[in-house]
Amino acid sequence: MNTGSNDPGEVAMATDKAEAMTDGARDERGLGSKAPDFIKARRALHLSWQVGVFVIGLAVVAAGIVMLPLPGPGWVVIFAGMAIWATEFVWAQLVLRWTKRKVTEAAQRALDPRVRRRNIILTSAGLAVVGVLAGIYLWKFGLVMPWKIKDQ
Known part of the structure; x- marks a missing residue:
């Protein structure tokens, strides 16, 4: 579809294509590395970036686990560590989405x-x-x- 076209058939096809893309890609959008492009372009640099993100996320999650029995916001820190991991790893992004969905469902049930x-x-x-x-x-x-x- 070009920008000067007013053909309703082309507009409908483009709308259908956009809707199909958003339906199929709803679970796929936003997955993957959030590293800058110049880091993703070099394999060794990207691997070291992922190792650094993993180590930092692991330290934050470990601090959150320590805070569970001790004073401190343990669960908040654990989820912050998961969010750090989610900047690089798809599995962490999926875990955060699942957790968000379950927390939303629990909040809705609690309001019943x-x-x-x-x-x-x-x-x-x-x-x-x-x-x-x-x-x-x-x-x-x-x-x-x-x-x-x-x-x-």
Whole structure:
């Protein structure tokens, strides 16, 4: 189709072709290396770039794993490391897409009024059980502050 054409048949074909391309390439768009072209043009440079991205991403993911039991935003740091990997590796891009899809689905489920009502009921029941158990413990053993414990 040239820019001066007003033929409706050509416009329809171009629209159909664009729609087919976006449908087929929806999962394919954005996959692959995001390295600058001058780096991708040289195999050795691109390989060393990928090794550097992998090592940096690995360090960030490892720091996130360490932060899981320790204070710190562990999951956020892990996903940041995955995002670093996703600049170079297709598998990391696919994992991030899958994770984003699952988080979006979970957020939509959490906004469902029936699920919210169920979660509130379960939380209330759990707090009631914990309260009853704490009351039984205090009734049976009493409350002794650590600074009032006598050495025996």
